[in-house]
Amino acid sequence: MENLSEPIVQIRQLTKSYHRGEQLVPVLTNISFDIFSGEFIALMGPSGSGKSTLLNLIAGIDKPDSGSLKVSGIDIATLSEADLADWRAANVGFIFQFYNLMPVLTAFENVELPLLLTRLSRNQRRERVELALSMVGLTDRMEHYPSELSGGQQQRVAIARAFITDPVILVADEPTGDLDRASANDILAMLERLNSEMGKTIIMVTHDPHAAKSAHSIRHLEKGELDVTN
Amino acid sequence: MEWRIFYLAFLPGFSSIIRRVSGEFAKMHFLKLILRNTLRHKLRTGLTVLGLMVAILAFGLLRTVVDAWYAGAEGASSARLVTRNAISLVFPLPINYQERIRRIQGVTAISHASWFGGVYVTPKNFFPQFAVDAKTYFNLYPEYLIPPAELKAFLTDRKGCVIGRKLASTYGFKIGDTIPLRGTIYPGSWSFTVRAIYDGAEAGTDTSQFFFHWDYLNETMKKAVARRTDWIGVYVIEISDPDRAAEISTEVDAMFRNSLAETLTETEKAFQLGFVSMTEAIVVAIRIVSFLVIFIILAVMANTMAMTARERIAEYATLKALGFGPRFLAGLIYGESLAIALAGAMTGILLTFPVADRFSEQVGTLFPVFGVSLETVYMQAAAAIAVGLAAAILPAYRAARVSIVEGLRSIG
Amino acid sequence: MSVPLSYIWRNLAARKLTTLLTAGGMALVVFVFATVLMLEEGLRKTLVETGSPDNVVITRRSAGTEVQSVIDRDQAAIVENQPEVAYSANGLRLASKETIVLISLAKRNSDKASNVLIRGVGQKGIELRPQVEIAEGRMFRPGSTEIIAGKSVAERYKGAGVGETLRFGQREWTVVGIMDAGKTGFDSEIWGDVDQLMQAFRRPVYSSVILKLNDPAVFPQLKIRIENDPRLTLEVKQESVFYAEQSQLLANFIRYLGMILSIIFSIGAIIGAMITMYASVANRATEIGTLRALGFRRKNILAAFLMEALMLGAAGGVVGLVLASFMQLFTISTMNWQSFSELAFSFTLNGAIIIKSFAFALIMGVTGGFLPAARAARLNIVDSLRAA
Known part of the structure; x- marks a missing residue:
């Protein structure tokens, strides 16, 4: 287990803007904060507050204009495109609002997908995938295609895919945004278990206060700035 | 169930295994993904394969007609001379x-x-x-x-x-x-x-x-x-x-x-080629047309791949987020394009033989020698592969270049 | 109430690459289609306009071509003096006894040899062909070793330009003029004095006799009389019919090859249009549902998608025709299998070809668009609204 005194994510003076036509629109200005190992953080804020952008930056699928962004000691803002891809494969688990499963792959194959980037043998992969799917309660749905699963079931496959590689952080962008209340509660309970039982660091973007309650702490973003009243 | 089992079972040294296995990560899975993608839009893939089949067939027949044109000269001997009136x-x-x-x-x-x-x-x-x-x-x-x-x-x-x-x-x-x-x-x-x-x-x-x-x-x-x-x-x-x-x-x-x-003497081959060259314009026209048909099918094929890739931008972005590189995505698109092209080529080439036989029967003695040469088959296969590769260039480039954030946004 | 055209048009414009590729494929097919028609028309024009309906060509029975035909001097004299033959202004019969031979000449650009038709014409030869004009130089003098070359022969063959000489039949022949025969078959011939040529080639017989009738209506009676005369084993044909038959094999070849190619190629283009239109329908299921919810009928939806396919076809048709129109700059010269001599003809575009090609493009569009449009029209409102 990591040393609790050392933050796993260390963000300093992070700034990001987008070009909208001729105009430069600032999205994040001078953000600095830390996330410690084992934390479960909810990022909240109105549309356009920059919460998704911040999540994308932490997950290494977007690049900041300036500032530093260290995850387990590595400044990912300086990594090349290819190194970043390797880094993501090893360190980040993704959970999306619309699940983003490959429609041509079965539940089993979708969860197995990230393991194809590892040296694991076929049998090792199968053992892990079967266990992961049993953990999310989908043992009997392994050979089903996403189109044959409900929204909640699809999101559970996505969660299994996210933690199968044992990533350092899990990022979830509106994981319950497309689900009914009951399914949403299921998903939140699983995220809580990932956090409490496996000690996963989770960063979740949501605009649903009910979902945010699952988190240890809530960070509010307003017009690209962190509201530190919390 | 106790989720810690996962750790007890797999954790020791796990993170260290997560390393890119460059080049030879599970080829089987790669091919499976390509095959399933190909069969995703059965109608579209079927129509494209059909178009390719017709084009490759036409290409082969046109080349065989050109070969038949030269058959007389091809069969001529260089140890025989022909003397005619000058x-x-x-x-x-x-x-x-x-x-x-x-x-x-x-x-x-x-x-x-x-x-x-x-x-x-x-x-x-x-x-x-x-x-x-x-x-x-x-x-x-x-x-x-x-x-x-x-x-x-x-x-x-x-x-x-x-x-x-x-x-x-x-x-x-x-x-x-x-x-x-x-x-x-x-x-x-x-x-x-x-x-x-x-x-x-x-x-x-x-x-x-x-x-x-x-x-x-x-x-x-x-x-x-x-x-x-x-x-x-x-x-x-x-x-x-x-x-x-x-x-x-x-x-x-x-x-x-x-x-x-007065006489004019030349080898039998030159004599026969003299005949062919008098109708050269027709041979040239058939050759040009045989390449036009490849361009037509290239337009159809490129369209199919462009549409396919556009619809899957969100998937490509997801794969990228999971750590798959641009080369993997380009490989998926090139692979799918080639799979379709080869399916069309194979059926087209196989059909060339019976169709050429029928054609030969129909024209009778007009073309004394009318057979599909091995070279024609190679040309057909080469044309199909060229079409498959060319059709994938732009979509693969786009997919490799797509930003993950943009790509994820294009869902739904 | 129908779906506005601007909506349809913008849908095409929104997917530029797909629209471009689909219309591009169709344009190539239309180009091939139009080019073949233009070639056929060029050949037809060249050979049909070579003959005039008032003129009659007489050759030996079943010779087929002038090159293979032989007519004795006695036979020629009988033919020339038939009562139906017109008189010229100076009181002579409007008839030309001609001899035709093929000579092998080398081309200017490649040194490859091809057969060129040499026609020995009588004094009335020119008068019988009003379409032939001397474009450069002058007419050959009767009784001399002077010759005139058709425009396309002069351009293509070594020694066939004005002032140059050709050697055949053990003599040197000087080219003194170029004839412009208005793109007819005579542009691909060389003309000289019939008696001089017969001497040079040691040929004591004519090949054909060309007559002008004093009245086209008397043709049947002349034909019956000559063909039934036991002294003459000859065949009588109207000049226009004679030349049309000369090119039949070549014309058929171009037509059949063109037809087969057009059919095969259009299958490819129709498939392309179908793929595009199916995708267009699938991508816009929600839009279709919305339009239907707003009150548009199934037939409006069908019409809108058919219109989109028609626009694709029309774009392909226009581009294909523009490309094809450039082909008018080119001339094809190839051996006519029947006469064994080289014949030059150009791609000719006319109104009928434009209409046919454009109709062909639209038909391709509609054929490719019909099934997808029908699918769009069949979509159920609720399902398609949910298809997002």
Whole structure:
């Protein structure tokens, strides 16, 4: 287990803007904060507050204009495109609002997908995938295609895919945004278990206060700035 | 269930395993993904494969037509020379040149042939007919295989003829049949009895020809138009050494310079190519068209791949987020494009053979040699692969370049 | 109430690459289709306009071509003096006894040889062909070794330009003029004095006799009389019919090859249009549902998608025709299998071809668009609204 005194994510003076036509629109200005190992953080804020952008930056699928962004000691803002891809494969688990499963792959194959980037043998992969799917309660749905699963079931496959590689952080962008209340509660309970039982660091973007309650702490973003009243 | 099991089972040293296994990560999975993607839009893939099949088939047939055009020259020997009247082919040469040419050193045999140009029932039934020096002609053409008994029967029948296997099967001629011809160059009604049928020694041998006795033609003309006797069309000369072809040709032509009928001698191959070059414009047009069909199908194929890739941008972004590189995505798109192209090529190539056979039956003796060459098959496969690769360039480039954030946003 | 055109048009414009590729494929097919028609038309124009309906060509029975035909001097004299033959202003018969031979000449650009038709014409030869004009130089003098060359022969063959000489029949012949025969078959011939040419080639016979009738209506009676005369084994044809028959094999070849190619190629283009239109329908299921919810009928939806396919076809048609129109700059010269001589003709575009090609493009569009449009029209409102 990591040393609790050392933050796993260390963000300093992070700034990001987008070009909208001729105009430069600032999205994040001078953000600095830390996330410690084992934390479960909810990022909240109105549309356009920059919460998704911040999540994308932490997950290494977007690049900041300036500032530093260290995850387990590595400044990912300086990594090349290819190194970043390797880094993501090893360190980040993704959970999306619309699940983003490959429609041509079965539940089993979708969860197995990230393991194809590892040296694991076929049998090792199968053992892990079967266990992961049993953990999310989908043992009997392994050979089903996403189109044959409900929204909640699809999101559970996505969660299994996210933690199968044992990533350092899990990022979830509106994981319950497309689900009914009951399914949403299921998903939140699983995220809580990932956090409490496996000690996963989770960063979740949501605009649903009910979902945010699952988190240890809530960070509010307003017009690209962190509201530190919390 | 206790989720910690996951850790107890797998954690030790787990993170260290997560390393890119460059190049050879699970190829099976890669191919499976390509195959499933290909079958995702069955209608679209099916239509594209169908289009490719038709295009590859058309390409193959057009190339085979061009090959057929050159078949005469292809089958010609470089050890045979053809001597014709220098003015043009329609002018004859006197028969007495035969002895003079034979005496030239290096000439091992000589015979002659005259274009008859007769019509069998209607002008549509075209096949070449030659009045030849029966005793010598077939010695010069070992590629025409005639059973000795039949050849003997032909030699003893003044009004007999020798026909090729393809000609015989096209019109159903059998040994002993009488073939009536209406003369265009040599007026009148003529009739010949089939005494021999020859086979080709090779696939490229023209077996659509008709040969008969020049002596018979000459005697008949003697009675009708005395001025037209003792003339022949071309001499065919066999030489001992093909390397001396140019030298002997010059010698023959020099012998008859400033005579009433000056000659032009060239190798049989050059002689045949001369015919082809007169209709070169048509050959060029067919060649151009055969490449146009590839461009047309390229447009169709490129469209299919562009649409497919556009619809899957969100998936590509997800794969990228999971750590798959641009090369993997490009591989998926190139793989799918090639899979479709090869499916079309395979069916197209397989269809080329029966269709070419049908076509050959339909045109009969117009194209004496009509067969799909190995080179054509290679060209078809190469064209399909080129189309498959070219169609994937732009979509693969776009997919490799797509930003993950943008790509994820394009969902739903 | 129908779906506005601007909506349809913008849908095409929104997917530029797909629209471009689909219309591009169709354009190539239309180009091939139009080019073949233009070639056929060029050949037809060249050979049909070579003959005039008032003129009659007489050749030996079943010779087929002038090159293979032989007419004795006695026979020619009988033919020339038939009562139906017109008189010229100076009281002579409008008839030309001609001799035709093929000579092999080398091309200017490649040195490859091809057969060129040499026509020995009588004094009335030119008068019988009003379409032939001397474009450069002058007419040959009767009784001399002077010749005139058709425009396309002069351009293509070594020694066939004005002032140059050709050697054949053991004599040197000087080219003194170029004839412009208005793109007819005579542009591919060389003309000289008939008696001089017969001497040079040691040919004591004519090949054909060309006559002008004093009245086209008397053609049948002349034909019957000559063809039934036991002294003459001759055949009588109207000049226009004679030349049309000369090119039949080549014209048929171009037509059949063109037809087969057009059919095969259009299958490819129709498939392309179908793929595009199916995708267009699938991508816009929600839009279709919305339009239907707003009150548009199934037939409006069908019409809108058919219109989109028609626009694709029309775009392909226009581009294909523009490309094809450039082909008018080219001339094809190839051996005519029937006469064994080289014939030059150019791609000719006319109104009928434009209409045919454009119709062909639209038909391809509609054929490709019909099934997808029918699917769009069949979509159920609720399902398609949910298809997002």
